[in-house]
Amino acid sequence: MANIKSQKKRIITNEKARMRNRAVKAELKTATRHVKDAVAAGDGKAAYAFACEACRLMDKAVTKGVIHKNQAANRKSGIMRLANTVVTPADIEAYEKMTPKPQKTGSKKAEAKAARKAAMAQASEEKAKRREKQLKEEKKAAERKAKEAEEAAKAEAEAAAAEAAEAEEAPAEEAAAE
Secondary structure, eight states: OOOSHHHHHHHHHHHHHHHHHHHHHHHHHHHHHHHHHHHHHTOHHHHHHHHHHHHHHHHHHHHHTSSOHHHHHHHHHHHHHHHTTTOOHHHHHHOOOOOOOOOOOOOHHHHHHHHHHHHHHHHHHHHHHHHHHHHHHHHHHHHHHHHHHHHHHHHHHHHHHHHHHHHHHHHHHHHHHO
16 A cells, blocks of 8 residues: 555545546447447337447547547447348438436526526626616716706806906906006
8 A cells, every 4th residue: 555645545536537438448349239239139219329329428438538539430320230230211310319308407506506507697787777776866966966067166266257357347347446
């Protein structure tokens, strides 16, 4: 047994990967056997369905890193070549793609996730409403400030005009007084 902590961990992860790879490879062998059995029975429709399923499993195994993509391509080619010995165009037309399995419902984890998602959506909506309200208030405040500035400018202009008028009247009064 290893003494180094990282090596101990590596041993455990390797074992997990080995067990997963074994399961996936067994699944691939079973799928291939189903195709061979259907071909031996002369059932073209079943052979095509099993071949498509086997190809799907091969692609899945490639994405998990269980087998190499070229090996998967070779295996798929062989399976389809074998299936095509009994498959007719009518069988291909009659084939319906498998519908994905419905996801489990009722689990506590899924319910909690849905509740969190709903709460987040509600919080997001409330935040959007608050933001909209704040923008309206800011707009009103800006308009109010603009009006006040405009009024202040008018008052200043009137005061300046009044001062100018007084300044004009003052020399006239002085001239009249003399």
